[in-house]
Structures are given as structure tokens and as C-alpha cells.
Amino acid sequence: MSIGIWILGNQLSHENTALNSILTEKLSAKIIFIESLNFVQQRCYHQQKLIFIWSAMRHFAQQLQAENYNIDYKIGLDFLSILTAWIQENNITQLRLMLPCDRPFLKLIKAWNLPCQIKFYPNNNFLWQPEEFQQWAKSRKRLILEDFYRESRKKWHILLTENNQPIGGKWNLDKENRQPPKKNLSPPKTLFFPPDNITLEVKEKVEKLTINTYGKSDNFSWAVTRKDALKVLNNFINNCLENFGKYQDAMITNQEFMWHSLISPYLNIGLLQPLEVIKAVEKTYFDDNLPLNSVEGFIRQILGWREYMYGIYHYVEEDYFQGNYFNHQQPLPDFFWDSSKTKMNCLNQVLKQTENTGYAHHIQRLMILSNYGLIAGISPQALEDWFHSVYIDAYDWVMQTNVLGMGQFADGGILASKPYASSANYIHKMSDYCTNCQYNYKEKSTENACPFNYLYWDFLHRHEDKLKSQGRMNLVLKHLEKISPETWEKIKYLKQLNLNHKINT
Numbered sequence: 001m002s003i004g005i006w007i008l009g010n011q012l013s014h015e016n017t018a019l020n021s022i023l024t025e026k027l028s029a030k031i032i033f034i035e036s037l038n039f040v041q042q043r044c045y046h047q048q049k050l051i052f053i054w055s056a057m058r059h060f061a062q063q064l065q066a067e068n069y070n071i072d073y074k075i076g077l078d079f080l081s082i083l084t085a086w087i088q089e090n091n092i093t094q095l096r097l098m099l100p101c102d103r104p105f106l107k108l109i110k111a112w113n114l115p116c117q118i119k120f121y122p123n124n125n126f127l128w129q130p131e132e133f134q135q136w137a138k139s140r141k142r143l144i145l146e147d148f149y150r151e152s153r154k155k156w157h158i159l160l161t162e163n164n165q166p167i168g169g170k171w172n173l174d175k176e177n178r179q180p181p182k183k184n185l186s187p188p189k190t191l192f193f194p195p196d197n198i199t200l201e202v203k204e205k206v207e208k209l210t211i212n213t214y215g216k217s218d219n220f221s222w223a224v225t226r227k228d229a230l231k232v233l234n235n236f237i238n239n240c241l242e243n244f245g246k247y248q249d250a251m252i253t254n255q256e257f258m259w260h261s262l263i264s265p266y267l268n269i270g271l272l273q274p275l276e277v278i279k280a281v282e283k284t285y286f287d288d289n290l291p292l293n294s295v296e297g298f299i300r301q302i303l304g305w306r307e308y309m310y311g312i313y314h315y316v317e318e319d320y321f322q323g324n325y326f327n328h329q330q331p332l333p334d335f336f337w338d339s340s341k342t343k344m345n346c347l348n349q350v351l352k353q354t355e356n357t358g359y360a361h362h363i364q365r366l367m368i369l370s371n372y373g374l375i376a377g378i379s380p381q382a383l384e385d386w387f388h389s390v391y392i393d394a395y396d397w398v399m400q401t402n403v404l405g406m407g408q409f410a411d412g413g414i415l416a417s418k419p420y421a422s423s424a425n426y427i428h429k430m431s432d433y434c435t436n437c438q439y440n441y442k443e444k445s446t447e448n449a450c451p452f453n454y455l456y457w458d459f460l461h462r463h464e465d466k467l468k469s470q471g472r473m474n475l476v477l478k479h480l481e482k483i484s485p486e487t488w489e490k491i492k493y494l495k496q497l498n499l500n501h502k503i504n505t
């Protein structure tokens with residue numbers, strides 16, 4: 001048998017299970033990497049995403065070559081024709097690859113008529129295999145993150161006593177986290193990496209592309225090797241972890257990264273492995289006495305949320321991506337593609353940083369961008385496509401669950417127990433954005449009112465029946481009765497002007 005291995009751009013790890021299957025035949029098996037131009041034309045990707053993936057692929061291919069693997073690095077138009085020619089040229093009889101994390105891509109590969117047998121290996125960028133998640137989920141009446149997270153803690157024995165009880169007595173210390181930002185807070189310095197020759201070459205290629213792209217490439221400084229990704233992890237552990245929990249949800253003007261780890265791009269392409277990150281963070285609790293609220297809070301993001309989102313994505317029906325519970329049909333406003341077109345300071349800040357870096361932290365994504373989409377009634381699919389295009393860590397598995405499920409409640413509550421909708425109150429409490437905004441965060445029905453306010457009340461009003469059926473919104477829905485008919489008229493009028501981009505955008 002003549003073996004070929006195809007390493008995908010988000011599977012760049014020595015732990016790659018397909019790669020590991022040839023350890024003994026290292027010299028005889030051939031390995032292919034493919035940079036496909038057709039593939040990246042599916043969306044208007046951020047330039048930094050293209051630089052990141054292609055540069056990381058080239059670095060990993062170079063490293064494997066230095067370790068005596070037999071590497072072919074191909075650059076061309078489409079995967080299928082390059083792969084077919086390579087299989088024929090090398091008389092390959094079995095093509096091996098680690099299972100792609102995204103369902104549409106796996107479906108695409110399975111539909112190809114390749115001139116050899118194809119064998120898939122489990123994807124170990126995640127701790128739970130989809131079948132294991134399905135086993136766990138199928139016996140439950142309702143899927144709840146907290147139950148899954150506890151199961152995960154037990155399965156991997158993380159932050160547990162000898163009797164399998166949570167260290168500190170509680171499974172979840174969220175109540176101690178999520179504080180508003182104090183005045184004059186200054187987050188730690190972030191570690192960035194000046195581009196080396198390989199990255200500069202890719203950057204030049206991307207800048208010369210004639211296809212549609214988004215964002216700026218000038219200040220690309222993401223890590224593109226495992227060695228540097230580990231430095232990012234260590235920098236987080238040494239300088240940010242202690243305050244991670246406390247300021248997890250806080251937002252400050254011109255502070256893009258706060259105390260966040262910035263490791264999602266690396267986890268999602270295999271430069272870091274989830275268990276090594278979890279173990280390294282757990283160790284700081286035992287060895288360095290770091291606060292449990294931060295350590296537990298961070299571990300929950302990876303062992304809980306990340307694994308849960310991946311599990312749900314493979315668990316739900318394939319048409320999940322079409323969900324539109326509130327039947328929202330508004331087109332995506334232009335300012336999502338060009339931050340200079342909005343005067344709403346919170347949106348402007350987050351969109352500007354997204355253009356510059358391809359990054360926004362969780363609360364910026366959820367409570368600013370996605371929240372606006374939800375209360376303004378934007379099509380969930382249009383919003384999902386935008387998120388998928390602009391973020392450096394975006395893939396189908398993490399988009400559908402986070403944007404459609406958590407952010408837009410488009411699945412009617414499979415993932416979230418209530419919609420993440422809020423007025424300016426939340427944004428004002430958790431950030432300093434409102435202080436420098438031309439809109440008034442206290443007003444809901446004047447010309448100067450914050451759009452988040454009138455859009456929020458209008459959202460509750462127009463979906464009152466559906467929201468009542470969800471149960472958890474009843475307290476806030478009671479406020480609708482207190483709003484006078486005149487105020488409703490003004491709210492509806494302002495909302496229409498906002499959606500027609502006549503004011504307040």
C-alpha cells in the first residue's frame with residue numbers, strides 16, 4: 001500500500017492522528033499541504049486570517065521537512081484537481097486525513113471521486129469526539145452547559161478532590177467573576193510577533209490578491225508556530241490569568257485584549273492542544289496559588305464551552321444553520337464592513353479593532369455586535385456569514401453554535417435558555433464606551449436616544465409572545481406595560497429611521 005497524508009490548514013499539530021498513523025513509515029509516506037485560492041473565495045475573509053493560516057501551514061510544512069517527512073506543498077486553485085493529480089503522480093493507494101471539524105467540508109470530501117481509498121482519523125483538536133458527546137446527550141431531557149461541564153471535569157479529572165468533588169466546594173465560581181471595569185484600569189501588555197520572512201512572503205501574496213478581502217494586514221503580529229503559540233499561553237498564565245475572571249466581561253476604549261488569553265486562533269488550528277492548556281492553567285492553582293475564580297473560570301471556557309459548542313454542532317440536524325426563530329430578515333448594515341460608517345461608539349470601537357486585528361473578545365462579540373444584530377432584527381444567516389468572514393478564529397463549528405445559537409437564538413433555545421438581548425444599561429455598566437458616545441445611554445425615545453435602547457424595547461415588544469413562552473423573560477416583559485402609547489410611537493419611529501440608516505447609525 002502506498003500512503004498519502006493530507007494535512008488541512010487547521011490541523012497543524014504533531015498530534016495530528018493521520019500524521020501519527022505513519023510514524024513507522026515516515027520515509028515512504030508522502031504528505032501534502034494545499035493552499036487553495038478557490039476555497040478562500042467562499043467569503044470575504046479578513047486578510048489576517050489568510051496570512052495566519054497560510055503562514056502557519058508553511059511553517060509547519062517546513063518543520064516536518066526538517067524532521068525528514070516527505071512533504072509536497074502545493075499552491076493552486078482548487079483542492080480536488082491538485083489532490084487528484086498528486087495521488088496519481090505518486091501512485092497513492094490510500095489517502096489518510098484527520099476528520100475535518102466542519103460538516104460541510106467533510107461532506108464535500110466524501111462526495112469527491114478520488115482515485116484511491118480514503119481513511120479518516122479522529123480529530124483531536126477537541127477532547128470529546130462527536131460520538132461521545134452524542135452518547136452523553138441522548139439520555140438527557142435538556143442540554144445544559146453546566147451538566148456537560150461537570151461531566152467533563154470528572155472525565156478529565158480537573159480541579160477535583162480525590163473523591164471527585166470540585167476543589168473549593170463549588171463547580172462554578174461565576175458569581176465572583178465578571179466585574180465592571182474600574183477607572184484607570186490598565187491591562188497587561190500583549191505578546192506580539194513581528195512577521196518573519198515566510199510571513200512577509202504570505203502577506204505580500206495576500207495583499208496582491210484580486211479577490212474580495214476584509215480588514216487591514218499592516219499590523220499582522222499573530223504567532224504562526226507552536227513555539228510562539230506556547231509563548232502566548234505562558235504570557236497569559238504569567239500576566240493575565242490572575243485577573244481573567246474578574247475582568248472577563250469588561251470593555252475599555254482602545255484596549256482590545258484586556259486580560260484575555262488570545263489563544264483561540266491557535267487552539268482552533270492545532271498549534272495548541274486543549275488538554276495541555278487546561279493542565280497548565282490548573283497547575284497554577286496548585287503551584288502558584290492563583291485565585292480559583294480565575295482558574296476555574298478560564299478552564300470552564302475550554303473544557304466547558306469550547307467542547308460543548310463542538311459537541312452541539314455535531315449533535316444537531318444539518319439544517320441547524322437555517323434556523324430563524326424570530327424570523328429576522330433585515331439585511332446586514334454596511335457599517336459592519338466599514339466601522340467609519342457608524343457613530344455608535346461601542347459598535348465603532350469593536351468594529352475598528354476587528355478590522356485592525358481580526359479579534360474581539362467574547363463580550364464584545366456577544367453583547368455589542370450580536371446583541372445589536374438580534375434587537376435590530378438582522379438576518380441570523382447574514383450575521384453568521386459576517387462573523388465567519390472577519391474573525392481570525394472562525395470556523396463553521398464555532399460559528400453556528402455561537403452566532404446562530406447563543407447570539408441570535410435562531411435555534412429557538414437548543415443552546416441558550418434565553419436570548420442575549422440587552423439595552424444600553426449593560427454596555428454602560430460593563431464598559432466606558434457610552435461616556436464618549438454622542439448618544440445618550442439613558443434615553444430611549446428622543447432623537448438623541450441610544451439605539452440600543454429603542455431597538456431593545458422594540459425587540460421585546462414585537463416578540464412578546466415568543467419570549468413569554470421561554471419563561472425566563474417574564475420579569476423584564478412586565479415593563480412593557482409601563483410604556484405609554486406615545487412613547488411606543490416614538491420608539492417605533494426611531495427604530496424605522498435607524499434601520500433605514502437615516503439616524504443613529
Ligand SMILES: Cc1cc2nc3c(=O)[nH]c(=O)nc-3n(C[C@H](O)[C@H](O)[C@H](O)COP(=O)(O)OP(=O)(O)OC[C@H]3O[C@@H](n4cnc5c(N)ncnc54)[C@H](O)[C@@H]3O)c2cc1C
Nearest residue numbers: 260261262263264301305306361362365366393394402407
Ligand atoms: C457571537 C460570537 C462569535 C464567536 N466566534 C468565535 C469564533 O469564531 N471562534 C472561536 O474560537 N470562538 C468564538 N466565540 C467564542 C469566544 O468569543 C472566543 O473563543 C474568544 O473570544 C476568543 O478569544 P480568547 O482566546 O482571548 O478567549 P478567552 O476569553 O481567553 O477564553 C479562552 C478560550 O475559551 C474558549 N471559548 C470560550 N468561550 C467559547 C465559546 N463560546 N465557544 C468556543 N470556544 C470558547 C476559546 O477557545 C478561548 O480561546 C464567539 C462567541 C460569540 C458570542
Ligand code: SF4
Nearest residue numbers: 344346424434437450
Ligand atoms: S450610548 Fe448606546 S450607542 Fe453609544 S456607546 Fe453606549 S450603548 Fe453604544
